[in-house]
C-alpha cells in the first residue's frame with residue numbers, strides 16, 4: 001500500500017479549476033518532484049494534502065485512512081509535515097525558538113517538554129545547516145536561511161512525509177547545491193519527500209519520480225529523465241521556463257512571483 005494516495009482530486013476557486021482530477025501515489029522512501037507552469041495547481045495540491053484547503057472531490061488517503069478535509073493540525077500529527085512557499089516565521093523569536101514550536105505543537109506522540117523541544121530544534125538545525133545561527137533573531141536571516149528554517153520547523157514535527165513548496169526558489173547555484181545536500185540528508189533519515197520545484201537540476205538530482213501538472217491535471221508521470229524529455233512537458237512547461245531564462249530585454253518588466 002502506498003503511504004499517500006491521491007485519487008481524482010479536484011479543487012475549484014470560483015470559476016478556476018485549480019485541480020481537475022489529479023491521481024498519484026507516494027511510496028515510503030520516494031522523493032516525488034512536482035513540476036508544472038505557474039498556476040498549474042501545485043501549491044493547491046499540497047494545500048489539500050496538508051488540510052489547508054478542503055477538496056471539492058476525490059480522495060486523499062494516508063495509508064488506508066481517508067484524510068481528505070481533515071484539520072491541518074490533525075494531518076500534521078499523523079506525520080505529514082510541510083513548508084510554505086511564502087516563509088512565515090514568528091518574527092520576535094530566535095531561529096531556535098521558531099524551530100522548537102514545530103516540535104512542541106506538531107508531534108504525533110505526546111507533547112514534548114520545552115527543554116526537549118529545544119534539543120530537538122538543535123538537532124534539526126544542525127541537519128539543515130543553521131546550527132551556528134540558532135540564536136539569531138529570525139529577522140536577521142537571509143532568504144536561503146529562512147528557507148532552511150522552514151524545513152527545520154517542519155522536520156521538528158518528525159514527519160514521515162515532508163512536503164516542500166519551492167524551498168530552492170531564488171537561491172543561487174551554490175545555495176541550490178547546499179539545499180540539495182540538505183534534502184538528501186532528510187531522505188537519508190528515512191523521510192519520504194514530495195517537493196514542488198522549478199529548478200530542473202533538483203528534480204533530476206534528487207527525485208526518483210516526477211509528476212507534471214498542467215491546468216490542474218496530470219500531464220505526465222514517471223522517472224525524471226524521461227519526463228523531462230517528453231514532448232508535452234517541453235511544450236507546456238520547459239518552453240515557458242526557457243523563454244523566461246533568456247537574457248532580459250532592454251526594458252524588462254518586473255518579474256512576478258507566485259503565492
Ligand SMILES: Nc1ncnc2c1ncn2[C@@H]1O[C@H](COP(=O)(O)OP(=O)(O)OP(=O)(O)O)[C@@H](O)[C@H]1O
Pocket residue numbers: 013016017018036037038039040041042043044045085257258259
Ligand atoms: N486561495 C485561492 N483563492 C483563489 N484562487 C486560488 C487560490 N489558491 C490558488 N488559486 C488559483 O488556483 C490556480 C492554481 O494555483 P496554485 O497556487 O496551486 O498554482 P502553482 O502551480 O502553485 O503556481 P506557482 O508555480 O505560481 O506557485 C491559480 O489559477 C490560482 O490563481
Ligand SMILES: [Mg+2]
Pocket residue numbers: 042043044085258259
Ligand atoms: Mg505554488
